[in-house]
Amino acid sequence: MTAPVIGASIRRKxxxxxxxxxxxxxxxxxxxxxxxxYFVRSPHAHAKLRGVDTSAARAAKGVVGVLTGxxxxxxKLGGLICGWMITSKDGTPMKAGAHPALAVDxxxxxxxxxxxxxxxxxxxxKDAAELVKVEYEELPPVVDxxxxxxxxxxxxxxxxxxxxxxxxxxxKPETEAAFxxxxxxxxxxxxxxxxxxxxxxxxxxxxxxxDATSGYTLYVTSQNPHVARLVMSAFIGIAPxxxxxxxxxxxxxxxxxKIFIYAEEVVCTWASKKVRRPVKWxxxxxxxxxxxxxxxxxxxxxxxxxxxDAKMLGLRVKTIANLGAYMSxxxxxxxxxxxxxxxxxxxxxxxxxxxxxxxxxxTAPVDAYRGAGRPEATYVIERIVEEAxxxxxxDPVAFRRKNFVxxxxxxxxxxxxxxxxxxxxxxxxxxxxxxxxxxxARKAAAKAQGKLRGLGFSTYIEACGLAPSAAVGSLGxxxxxxxxxxxxxxxxxGVEVFTGAHSHGQGHETTFAQVVAGRLGIxxxxxxxxxxxxxxxxxxxxxxxxxAAVGLTAVSRxxxxxxxxxxxxxxxxxxxxxxxxxxxxxxxxxxGTDRKLAFHxxxxxxxxxxxxxxxxxxxxxxxxVFHDPTNFTFPAGTHICEVEIDPDTGVTTIVSFTxxxxxxxxxxxxxxxxxxxxxxxxxxxxxxLEHGVYDKDSGQLxxxxxxxxxxxxxxxxxxxxLGFTVTPCPSNPLGMKGCxxxxxxxxxxxxxxxxxxxxxxxxxxxxxxPSRVWAAIHRTRAAxx
Amino acid sequence: MPSVAxxxxxxxxxxxxxxxxxxxxxxxxxxxxxxxxxGCDTSQCGACVVHVNGKAVKSCxxxxxxxxxxxxxxxxxxxxxxxxxxxxxxFKEHHGLQCGFCTPGMIMTAVDMIRRIPNLDEKTIRSELExxxxxxxxxxxxxxxxxxxxxxxxGAHA
Numbered sequence: 001m002t003a004p005v006i007g008a009s010i011r012r013k014x015x016x017x018x019x020x021x022x023x024x025x026x027x028x029x030x031x032x033x034x035x036x037x038y039f040v041r042s043p044h045a046h047a048k049l050r051g052v053d054t055s056a057a058r059a060a061k062g063v064v065g066v067l068t069g070x071x072x073x074x075x076k077l078g079g080l081i082c083g084w085m086i087t088s089k090d091g092t093p094m095k096a097g098a099h100p101a102l103a104v105d106x107x108x109x110x111x112x113x114x115x116x117x118x119x120x121x122x123x124x125x126k127d128a129a130e131l132v133k134v135e136y137e138e139l140p141p142v143v144d145x146x147x148x149x150x151x152x153x154x155x156x157x158x159x160x161x162x163x164x165x166x167x168x169x170x171x172k173p174e175t176e177a178a179f180x181x182x183x184x185x186x187x188x189x190x191x192x193x194x195x196x197x198x199x200x201x202x203x204x205x206x207x208x209x210x211d212a213t214s215g216y217t218l219y220v221t222s223q224n225p226h227v228a229r230l231v232m233s234a235f236i237g238i239a240p241x242x243x244x245x246x247x248x249x250x251x252x253x254x255x256x257x258k259i260f261i262y263a264e265e266v267v268c269t270w271a272s273k274k275v276r277r278p279v280k281w282x283x284x285x286x287x288x289x290x291x292x293x294x295x296x297x298x299x300x301x302x303x304x305x306x307x308x309d310a311k312m313l314g315l316r317v318k319t320i321a322n323l324g325a326y327m328s329x330x331x332x333x334x335x336x337x338x339x340x341x342x343x344x345x346x347x348x349x350x351x352x353x354x355x356x357x358x359x360x361x362x363t364a365p366v367d368a369y370r371g372a373g374r375p376e377a378t379y380v381i382e383r384i385v386e387e388a389x390x391x392x393x394x395d396p397v398a399f400r401r402k403n404f405v406x407x408x409x410x411x412x413x414x415x416x417x418x419x420x421x422x423x424x425x426x427x428x429x430x431x432x433x434x435x436x437x438x439x440x441a442r443k444a445a446a447k448a449q450g451k452l453r454g455l456g457f458s459t460y461i462e463a464c465g466l467a468p469s470a471a472v473g474s475l476g477x478x479x480x481x482x483x484x485x486x487x488x489x490x491x492x493x494g495v496e497v498f499t500g501a502h503s504h505g506q507g508h509e510t511t512f513a514q515v516v517a518g519r520l521g522i523x524x525x526x527x528x529x530x531x532x533x534x535x536x537x538x539x540x541x542x543x544x545x546x547x548a549a550v551g552l553t554a555v556s557r558x559x560x561x562x563x564x565x566x567x568x569x570x571x572x573x574x575x576x577x578x579x580x581x582x583x584x585x586x587x588x589x590x591x592g593t594d595r596k597l598a599f600h601x602x603x604x605x606x607x608x609x610x611x612x613x614x615x616x617x618x619x620x621x622x623x624x625v626f627h628d629p630t631n632f633t634f635p636a637g638t639h640i641c642e643v644e645i646d647p648d649t650g651v652t653t654i655v656s657f658t659x660x661x662x663x664x665x666x667x668x669x670x671x672x673x674x675x676x677x678x679x680x681x682x683x684x685x686x687x688x689l690e691h692g693v694y695d696k697d698s699g700q701l702x703x704x705x706x707x708x709x710x711x712x713x714x715x716x717x718x719x720x721x722l723g724f725t726v727t728p729c730p731s732n733p734l735g736m737k738g739c740x741x742x743x744x745x746x747x748x749x750x751x752x753x754x755x756x757x758x759x760x761x762x763x764x765x766x767x768x769x770p771s772r773v774w775a776a777i778h779r780t781r782a783a784x785x
Numbered sequence: 786m787p788s789v790a791x792x793x794x795x796x797x798x799x800x801x802x803x804x805x806x807x808x809x810x811x812x813x814x815x816x817x818x819x820x821x822x823x824g825c826d827t828s829q830c831g832a833c834v835v836h837v838n839g840k841a842v843k844s845c846x847x848x849x850x851x852x853x854x855x856x857x858x859x860x861x862x863x864x865x866x867x868x869x870x871x872x873x874x875x876f877k878e879h880h881g882l883q884c885g886f887c888t889p890g891m892i893m894t895a896v897d898m899i900r901r902i903p904n905l906d907e908k909t910i911r912s913e914l915e916x917x918x919x920x921x922x923x924x925x926x927x928x929x930x931x932x933x934x935x936x937x938x939x940g941a942h943a
Contacts, residue, residue, distance in 0.1 A: 015877040018885030019869065019892060021820020021860035028819035123803060200824045200832060200886040200920050252822075252886030253920050285825035505884030505921045674880050674926060681923030706829035706918065714914035714924040719907070743923075 005518035006734075009670035012510040013524065014503070023250045026204040026221050031278035034206065035064050037268055038125035039281070040115040040132045041290065042107035045141035045362040045699020046153065049105055049114070049134065056131040057117055062124030065275045066132065067267070068115045069102035077101070077270060078236045080261060082327035083478035086165045086336050089355070094165040097156025097360070099326040101236075101263040107136070108155055108325035109362050110701055111290030113263045118275055141362035141699035145322035146299045148359035155325060155360035164323060164358040165332070169340035170413050175353035178314030182305035186388040192376045193766045194297040194322070194692035195685075196709055197369045199504075201252020202283035203262065203292060207269035209276065215243040218269045222248040223258045223502050224542020227479065229534050231261045231329070238270055248532040251504035255682070256368040257292045258504065259544050260329040264291075289704040294692050295369025297322035298335065298376050304384045305351075310392055312403045314351035317343060317380060321358045321366075328367035332358065337415075337475050338373025338463075338545075344412035345381040346423045346459050346636060347403040352413045362699045368544065370682055370744040374462040382458045382749035387762060396457050396753075397431065404459075416463060421636050425725045426660045427459060430638035433721045434658040439642070452645040452777075453655075456753025460639065460746035463632040464546035464738030482628035483547070484540050485554035487516070487562055489621035491607035493600025495520065495527045497558075500540010501551030502532050506740060507671045508548060514667055515552055515734070519559045521586020522599055538624070546635070546738030552667070553732040554627035561623035566602045569621075572612035573597060573605050633729045633737040637661035639680070641750040645758045650774025652688055652755060659746065660723040664737035672739045673722055679743020680720055685712040686744075687751035691767050710767075791855045793818070794862025802849045808842075809833040811849035812859060820860040820889045824918065831917030834890040834897075835859045841897035843916070860889035863896070871941075872896050872934040881930035883921035891917050895931045905935045 017023050054066040080099040087093055102113050115132050119125035142151040148162040155162050179185060205220040216239050222228050225246040233241040251258060268279040283291070298319050305314040321335030340354045371378075389399040401424065410418040431437075439455050446453040466472060469480030486498040495516055501508060513527040530536050540551070563583055570588035571578040580591045589596040597605075602621075605611055609619035642656040659676055666672050689710035693702045703709035728735030748766060755768045759776055790799035793816060800815040812818045812835070821844060824832035833845045836858040863870045872895045875881065882888040891914075898913045899905065905913075910928050919927060 011877055012880070014885070015882060018882055018888050019860075019873040019876050020864055021818070021889050023820070023885045025819075025822070025886065027823070028813075030817075123805070198920055200830065200884065200918060201822070202824065250885065253884040255920070282823075285827065285830070507883070670880050674883060674922060677923035677925045678883065678921045679923075682920070705827045706825050707827055711918055711920070712923075713918065714911040714928065715908075717911075717924055719925050719928070720923070 005514050005524065006667055009668055010510060010514055010524065012507050013513060014507065014509045025201055025250045025252055026206065026219050027282045029206055029219050029249065031206055031208050034278040034280050035118045035120060035275060036122040036125050037279050037281040038117050038122065038129045039113050039264060040117065040129050040134065042110060042112040042114060044107060044136055044138055045110050046139040047107050047136040048139065049103060049107060050137050051135040052115060053133040054115060056133065057128040060124070060128035060131055062120040063117065063128045064120065064277065065118045065271065066115055067271055067274060069100055069104040072100060072102050073104060075270070077238065080263065080266070080326070081231060081235045081329070082332050083329055084333040085476040085478065086167055086332045087476065088165045089168040094332055095159040096164065096327050097158045101266045109364055110699060111287070111364060112325065116267050116271055118271060118279055143361055143363060143694045143696050143699050145297060145320050145359050145361055148361050149357065155362060159360055162360040164327065164360060167336050167356045168354065170353040171351060172353045175314045175316050175351040178351040179305045179316065182313055183308035184306045184392065186304045186306070186384060186391055188302050188384045188387050189763055190300045190302065190380060190383060191765045192296045192298040192300070192379055193686060195295040195369055195690050196289055196692045197255045197257035197292055197295060198288065198711055199253030199255055199257055202285060202288045203258065203264065204282035205265040205268050206278055206280040207272035208278040209273035215239065215245065216269055216272065217245045217247065218265060219247045219249060220265045221251050221258050222246065223251065223254040223504060223544055225502065225532055225534055226500060226539050227542055228261050228265070232266060232269065236266055238266065246534045248502055251502070254504045255370040256295065256372055256544055259542065260293050260367055285706065286704055289709065290701060291364060293328045293365050293367035294324065295366060296376060297366050300380055302380050302384045304388050306388060310394055310399060310402055312347055312349050315343060315349055317354040319354065319356045321356055322361050322363065323358050324361060324363045324365040326365045328365035331365060331367040333477070334368050334373045335376070339377050341415045342374050342377035342461065342463060343381055343414055344416065346405060346461050348405045350413060363694050370679065371741040372545070374741065375745045375748060378458065378460045378745050379749045382460065383752060386456060386753040397427065400459050417631065418634050419631055419730050420727045421634060421662060422725065422727050423459060423636060426637040426662050429723050429725055430640050430658050430660040433660065433723055434640040434642065434656060436640070446644055450647065452647055452758040453642065454754040454758025455640065455642045456750045456757055458639040458746045458750035458753065461634055461636040462742060462745045463634055465550050465629050465633045466545045466547050467629055467632045469628050479541065480628065481541055482626050483551040483554045484538060484624065484626045485551065485558045486538065486624035487555065487558040487622065489562060489603045489606070491604050493522065493526065493603040495522065496530055497527065497555055498530045498537045499551050499555060500537055500542065501548050502543045504543065506543065506548060506675070507668070511667045511671060512552060512555055515555055516559065520599055546740040549633060549732060549736040549738050550627060550629050552734060552736065553629065554625045556733050557627055558623045558625040561625065562621060565621060565623065566606070568617055569606050569612055570597050570602050629731060631731040633664065633731065635661060635663050635737040635739065635742050637742065637746065639746040639750040641754040643751070643754040643758055645773060647777050650770035650777065652768050652773055654684065654718045656721065657718055658721040659743065660725060661739065661742050662725045662727055663739040664726060664729040665735035666724060667736065675739045676722055676743045677720055679741060680747045681712055681717055682744045683747030684717060684751055687748040687766050688768050689716060787850055789849050789853050791852050791857055793857045794859060804850060806849045807845055808847040808849045808852050809844035812844060818859050818861050822886055822889060824887065829918065831894060832887050832890040834893040834917070836893060836897065841894050860893060863892065870896065871937050872899065872931070875930040875934035875937070879926050879930040879933055881922065881927045887917060887919045891919065891927055895934065898931065899935045899938055905932060907932065
């Protein structure tokens, strides 16, 4: 009997190629006859295009072609789409402006695409791009989402008052009634700062047209190559799906930003036929800052109604969500169904009403970034709950416990049906790990040294898996959110798993192999996980929303089918009844006898097909499953942050960060801990350091490089104390919930609750940079004097 | 175009380059050593760190022609005869990588750090990593890996 594979911290199979420099990222791919592209981008936030003269660029050394929006329009290519229809509370559909891959008559943000210059070398393309003469008629930009609806500037004529939709969720009359009878109402204004995802690998693509097959191949930094192919075929019209192969090779991080279908990959694919040569483009980091989809950017007012016994009665929320200059692929869903549905948190709240206005501004498009809507929801509920405890002078732990959901399943007023959880268990474990009992003494000790200590909680819940396809379809999703798996057993007993779940750092090649090896009782090295190529995997929805559990369930169900068929074959070979065959430890045995076959022996028999009637059982051993989950999964837990602030410098130091998460059953604890650590780092980055800032007058991106946008470095962050509690997820056979985003979802509220605790202030917006903290301390002191 | 010649991973390497060609582009484009990555355009991220004459250098901040005659080691040249360098092994053992994109630069930086500083602790390692960005790991396991490799290498030399 070997040690269990599922649940073990097995070292990653994919690591060898990465630590030896043999990863194969998109920019590492070089095709025969390849050209290089550079995009001419708008230097203005808002302008009419009065003319684009490409003649000088075309004549420049090495230039192969220059193409503009007029060329795209002449070829009748469709624009970029938003794939989730949101309906406003008045019943009207969202008001989306056109989104051409290359601008036709107007540019709407700094970095908007105007032309592609294609040359023999990258340097030649970049040099020639400077020769493209663009005549602009500058228009005033609108930048601030809070003012977008009253600004004279119209980003798109289709969306009056720059308002894309006015959406609502929850029950308004019940919520008003709850507030009418409240003993106390707590109010809070919050902003959720704009973030720039910054996967370390910049976006890149190589488009290639093959005249022999009249087919295209696109190599691209994508989290979901099949969705890219579908959109580029069905909506943009580059080629029929069967004539477009999309390959997402090794992808250097995504965090949501590589879900979307971007202008550059569309244009390079299309252009490869125009110039009859492969066209390669790789973003410079400055271009990533300008044109990758950004995240968050909410302005929110929240109110919490409480009875005299500190029981939560109702929550009402009004949010303005900035979607930027165009609606990115899934942008509309983020501040609606990924946000409003999580506003109940871990609390038994019977009345919730939330309104969200989505607005256009002259800034980069905003879409899903790690957590996507759920960090924003968690920030609202966890900040106002902590504030309520302070106003009521209650211990924040006791206040939370008083309001926790404890009976499952639990139907919230905002769609979600929580299936399982134990919020006290993760809170208890976190309190112990964080030594909450010792905090008053630590605070006093810090005070004696002139330092300000604060502690903050975030008892979060999130939703992963992105749920039954019919359910998301009824909410406006343009796609189903199932996942596929095909398991092919080779004649010698090796196993190839084709999954639609893409891996870009999550370690699927290891965890998926663990599930297969554990289930079939074969060595990990006999399992190959294949993903990221539409020519290999039939279809799949990709990886985002911590949804690999959906893909793993598909694999698990395909293995059920493999086992069932293998048992039938084994029964014939062993001359026994199929009902008497048991499968354990990788062997098919006739129950109660010593007759048995190893897995690889059954595999060989399946392909040789000598010993069973092929009229009843087809030769071969290959099964596939399209798995549609029956519910979201609901990871939850407690994060506790303890900070110390130096009032002289305003520097906030995280002295301790504790996270106890309930992800259900864990396949590989080492990988899951890594996901949590990375998520927390991004959340701390949001809370203390990161902020995507546009100049209010010019619409120029001020934080457009690593010199200006403060990505957390190693010495900005502590090591974390992590723990797990487990309530298995009832809606999938492995009991998993998803772990990729929880860190980024939970941690910003914990940090800011700690910072506001230390500062003794109510409202303080992220990021808590030293200058802002220092200013807050001095404002408080000035007010006291 | 000028020609440039250097020794890369123990082998003679040469090529024609534009004078503006950066060392990282010479390595990636001319020599097809794509393990060295480009993650930014402001010398901030460290994905391109290689060793030039034994010292860690951001190869995006050096012209190819400046490396004329130099001994250059890239991530591809770190393992010897199929045996991983202790830092490479430690990154795998301690899950010091996720997407792998920053990893070559992190490993090359770590090897140099361990060579220069005999007694590394967590604070020093974090401080020494100031030139390398990672977006996936939160650095905790990178720090752990470097610490472990440092101790192991010291033990081996003791």
